[in-house]
Amino acid sequence: MAKNDLKVLGAWPSPYVMRARISLNIKSLDYEFLEETFGSKSQLLLQSNPVHKKIPVLIHGDKPICESLVIVEYIDEVWPSSPSILPSHPYDRATARFWASYIDEKWFPAMKGIAAAQAEEARKAAIEQVAEGLALLEDAFQKTSKGKDFFSGDKIGYLDIAFGCFLGWLRVTEKMNGIKLLDETKTPGLAKWAHKFCADAAVKDVMPETEKLAEVAKIITAKLRGAGAPSK
Numbered sequence: 001m002a003k004n005d006l007k008v009l010g011a012w013p014s015p016y017v018m019r020a021r022i023s024l025n026i027k028s029l030d031y032e033f034l035e036e037t038f039g040s041k042s043q044l045l046l047q048s049n050p051v052h053k054k055i056p057v058l059i060h061g062d063k064p065i066c067e068s069l070v071i072v073e074y075i076d077e078v079w080p081s082s083p084s085i086l087p088s089h090p091y092d093r094a095t096a097r098f099w100a101s102y103i104d105e106k107w108f109p110a111m112k113g114i115a116a117a118q119a120e121e122a123r124k125a126a127i128e129q130v131a132e133g134l135a136l137l138e139d140a141f142q143k144t145s146k147g148k149d150f151f152s153g154d155k156i157g158y159l160d161i162a163f164g165c166f167l168g169w170l171r172v173t174e175k176m177n178g179i180k181l182l183d184e185t186k187t188p189g190l191a192k193w194a195h196k197f198c199a200d201a202a203v204k205d206v207m208p209e210t211e212k213l214a215e216v217a218k219i220i221t222a223k224l225r226g227a228g229a230p231s232k
């Protein structure tokens with residue numbers, strides 16, 4: 001058993017699961033990774049997260065903690081470090097939480113919309129929405145990074161984790177649609193940030209390879225579009 005008795009219920013392609021794993025890596029915490037089978041839910045998952053029945057769940061001792069961003073905050077509070085994952089100033093914390101919520105509630109759903117779109121017009125509208133979101137996030141990056149590598153400054157922090165976990169899916173979306181979303185001319189800060197984020201020691205072993213993720217994306221896309229529905 002690992003020293004801190006930590007388990008993560010998850011699956012390697014899940015961006016939300018990645019948030020928990022990156023946070024544990026930042027704090028150099030060992031954990032057992034319990035991989036859920038795609039398309040089914042283990043008894044442990046159902047009893048650990050009876051409300052949402054979703055991954056990730058962090059189990060600390062015998063206590064389950066659900067919801068990826070709640071998990072990130074929990075890890076940061078239980079194992080404090082310098083710098084912390086959450087910004088130290090209340091205003092910076094509020095700003096980071098604001099953008100994380102924007103990413104989960106607006107930006108990523110728009111990216112899923114690209115895959116789900118059946119008609120070309122709907123696909124173009126979703127791409128446009130994602131690009132507009134990236135322009136907003138570029139602006140947020142310029143303001144919060146203050147010329148440093150990450151949203152949080154010199155080291156990866158809360159907003160880096162909240163957004164960076166979607167980079168694998170962003171690359172897959174680019175590849176499957178023959179488009180460039182993170183553009184060096186339109187979003188130069190984010191393009192550089194993405195390279196640094198993926199190369200970071202806390203991230204590189206949990207960021208899935210684009211090719212491998214693309215295989216999962218094909219299955220999910222078919223599900224989103226309704227299996228067998230004619231694609232327009």
Ligand SMILES: N[C@@H](CCC(=O)N[C@@H](CS)C(=O)NCC(=O)O)C(=O)O
Pocket residue numbers: 013014015016017053054055056066067068069
């Ligand atoms: N808001 C949740 C989202 C988690 C989530 O959507 N997880 C997906 C895997 S990527 C899941 O468990 N899906 C199974 C389901 O929806 O039944 C979080 O941040 O943890």
